[in-house]
Amino acid sequence: MFTGYLAVSHRCAICQEPLSDYKTADLPALFTILVVGILLVPVLWVGFAVFRPDPLVLFGYIGVFMVTLTLVMLRLVKGANVGYFWAIDEKDRGA
Numbered sequence: 606m607f608t609g610y611l612a613v614s615h616r617c618a619i620c621q622e623p624l625s626d627y628k629t630a631d632l633p634a635l636f637t638i639l640v641v642g643i644l645l646v647p648v649l650w651v652g653f654a655v656f657r658p659d660p661l662v663l664f665g666y667i668g669v670f671m672v673t674l675t676l677v678m679l680r681l682v683k684g685a686n687v688g689y690f691w692a693i694d695e696k697d698r699g700a
């Protein structure tokens with residue numbers, strides 16, 4: 606359903622459904638930021654309380670983890686959003 610990392614293909618390769626009619630706008634980014642942001646505080650808190658690392662080392666590990674999680678989640682959430690909009694037939698009406 607994707608032609609690039611986040612670019613939705615014009616039509617489904619199997620059923621020819623016009624997938625590009627289902628515009629998700631900023632919803633995937635909003636949802637991803639919400640989840641990653643909520644995870645950030647407890648991960649930082651537990652990571653520092655349990656392992657007592659140097660703050661820069663903790664920042665490095667947490668930074669890599671959060672960026673990876675964001676990049677993986679964003680594509681999955683975008684696919685789920687397009688699927689949800691397809692399921693409720695919420696097409697772009699040019700509003």
Ligand SMILES: [Zn+2]
Nearest residue numbers: 617619620622
């Ligand atoms: Zn299809």
